[in-house]
Amino acid sequence: MKYDIAIIGGGPVGNYLATLLARHYRVAVIESKSSFGEKACTGIIGAESYNGLNLPREAIINRLRGAVFYSKTQRFEIKRKEPQAYMVDRKILERRLAEKAVRRGAEYYLNTRFLGFRNGKAILQRFNERFEVNADFYVGADGVNSKVAQEIGAKTNAEFLSGYEVEIVGEFERLDFVELWINKELNDEFFFWIAPMNESLARVGTFGRFDALFRFIKARMLKETNVVEFKAGSVALGIRKPWIKGNVALVGDAALQIKPLTAGGIAYGMHCAYALACSLINGRPWEYEKLCKDIKREISFGLKARKLFKNLNQEQIEKLFEILSSKDAIEVIEDTAEFDKHAKTIKALIKHPKLLAKILKVTPMIIRYLL
Numbered sequence: 001m002k003y004d005i006a007i008i009g010g011g012p013v014g015n016y017l018a019t020l021l022a023r024h025y026r027v028a029v030i031e032s033k034s035s036f037g038e039k040a041c042t043g044i045i046g047a048e049s050y051n052g053l054n055l056p057r058e059a060i061i062n063r064l065r066g067a068v069f070y071s072k073t074q075r076f077e078i079k080r081k082e083p084q085a086y087m088v089d090r091k092i093l094e095r096r097l098a099e100k101a102v103r104r105g106a107e108y109y110l111n112t113r114f115l116g117f118r119n120g121k122a123i124l125q126r127f128n129e130r131f132e133v134n135a136d137f138y139v140g141a142d143g144v145n146s147k148v149a150q151e152i153g154a155k156t157n158a159e160f161l162s163g164y165e166v167e168i169v170g171e172f173e174r175l176d177f178v179e180l181w182i183n184k185e186l187n188d189e190f191f192f193w194i195a196p197m198n199e200s201l202a203r204v205g206t207f208g209r210f211d212a213l214f215r216f217i218k219a220r221m222l223k224e225t226n227v228v229e230f231k232a233g234s235v236a237l238g239i240r241k242p243w244i245k246g247n248v249a250l251v252g253d254a255a256l257q258i259k260p261l262t263a264g265g266i267a268y269g270m271h272c273a274y275a276l277a278c279s280l281i282n283g284r285p286w287e288y289e290k291l292c293k294d295i296k297r298e299i300s301f302g303l304k305a306r307k308l309f310k311n312l313n314q315e316q317i318e319k320l321f322e323i324l325s326s327k328d329a330i331e332v333i334e335d336t337a338e339f340d341k342h343a344k345t346i347k348a349l350i351k352h353p354k355l356l357a358k359i360l361k362v363t364p365m366i367i368r369y370l371l
């Protein structure tokens with residue numbers, strides 16, 4: 001079988017890329033699973049990205065216009081008039097994108113695992129059958145433990161984290177707000193989130209240790225026995241290099257195009273997929289990484305901010321909450337916050353002379369990491 005482009009991995013990013021390329025090229029998508037959207041994922045995507053990328057409206061299950069931040073003893077909230085993020089059903093999102101790609105001519109191989117390259121061809125396995133696909137260009141969109149990345153010798157020193165998420169029955173009155181809890185005594189690796197799907201159902205999750213999630217569920221007065229779905233997955237926060245080598249490129253989680261502060265990867269992966277599609281269509285694939293420079297910058301900044309977060313103790317977090325819940329800070333955050341761009345808001349906070357003076361008293365390390 002001969003294709004112009006073979007995409008390994010039919011997750012959200014691979015399928016989105018297939019919709020962009022299938023109009024121009026003969027495209028194959030190789031996916032090891034037999035259906036879409038089984039992955040652990042809260043499915044929160046910035047509204048600006050979602051609209052800009054023209055993603056399917058029918059996948060949206062909730063619209064979020066604010067966040068309530070909790071520490072062990074304090075809380076503050078950030079809100080906007082319009083929705084800032086959407087919560088999506090991953091199965092519908094991935095499936096609609098795959099359907100669109102197929103209508104545009106892409107050919108899908110489900111239940112088919114990529115095993116490696118041999119003589120420029122992709123070796124695939126479907127049940128007991130092994131076969132080859134030959135393409136002029138290959139894309140690894142095969143997730144965080146990418147086999148394609150391994151095959152091209154891409155290197156990383158990323159921090160790999162396990163993520164745990166439940167859907168739980170409870171009472172969630174503020175449907176358009178997500179709750180973010182930072183309590184290092186319960187989990188020193190990451191925050192906890194509660195994202196409501198409707199008044200009586202929410203997705204609750206964290207990264208780090210599995211038992212931390214259940215300790216949080218108890219502390220938040222939710223009932224462990226009200227869990228109706230449990231999923232686990234992994235992310236990796238860091239840099240994987242290179243994103244392109246010869247006629248093979250990596251995109252999405254395979255390239256670790258993941259926001260280091262929230263571990264969200266769908267929007268960055270799709271923005272980079274768009275950049276990759278443009279560079280291929282223009283016949284200049286080597287420009288792919290350059291076209292992603294804004295996202296690369298966000299990731300590098302986010303990694304530094306994550307280092308700072310990991311070095312803070314709960315006492316420092318409580319002091320930072322006092323600063324962040326002040327009128328000055330809320331104003332800065334509400335003026336600058338963009339769901340998929342964290343650097344802008346953090347930089348605005350530390351450029352505010354009054355706030356910077358206070359933050360420096362809590363953590364002088366901010367100079368080393370962020371200034």
Ligand SMILES: Cc1cc2nc3c(=O)[nH]c(=O)nc-3n(C[C@H](O)[C@H](O)[C@H](O)COP(=O)(O)OP(=O)(O)OC[C@H]3O[C@@H](n4cnc5c(N)ncnc54)[C@H](O)[C@@H]3O)c2cc1C
Nearest residue numbers: 009011013032042043044114143163233252253264265266
């Ligand atoms: C608990 C949790 C919550 C999350 N919440 C969010 C969130 O709210 N918002 C957000 O943006 N991100 C979130 N993420 C991250 C998000 O899930 C990923 O960033 C996103 O799935 C990346 O999409 P992708 O298409 O690059 O990779 P994947 O979704 O991993 O898709 C890769 C595909 O490749 C296939 N594959 C793998 N290996 C092979 C092979 N050898 N051969 C063939 N096929 C193969 C897999 O079956 C899979 O379908 C969360 C992650 C976790 C773990």
